[in-house]
Amino acid sequence: MPNRVSIDHRVMGGVPCIKGTRIPVATIVGLLGQGYSVDEVLSEYPTLSRDDILAALRFAAAAVDERELPLRMTA
Template sequence: MEHLERITVNPLIAHGKPCIRGMRWPVEVIMDMLGSGMLPGEIIEDHPELELNDIFACLNYAKLLVSGRTISEAA
């Protein structure tokens, strides 16, 4: 699955929640912004440290979780 290497888990960052590239941006926060109606471009404009591929990674990660698979199974 594309872009999943951007999703990192570190117990010292965001209480071990899956985050984007080791930053303090949990996947759930990005998904919440998308769910509230923000477009990817709006998210990036408001938070320039994020990249479009980060948002794609969050979507792919969410798809993986819904399918019942893990990152290791997707590799």
């Protein structure tokens, strides 16, 4: 599967976006985290595909996996 996430300093200041769009990965993951369904996200962003949404989730999971997480959450 081709990489659907692009990081380009000329697009949205280098924020990870779905390739060929200006839609940040964080926006997609945030909407899903707020309870939007995949179909609702696709309705809000009709240029996206289901594969784009899955790519955003894979990218976010890999990003979290690479970082050291705090042992305790702080408020």
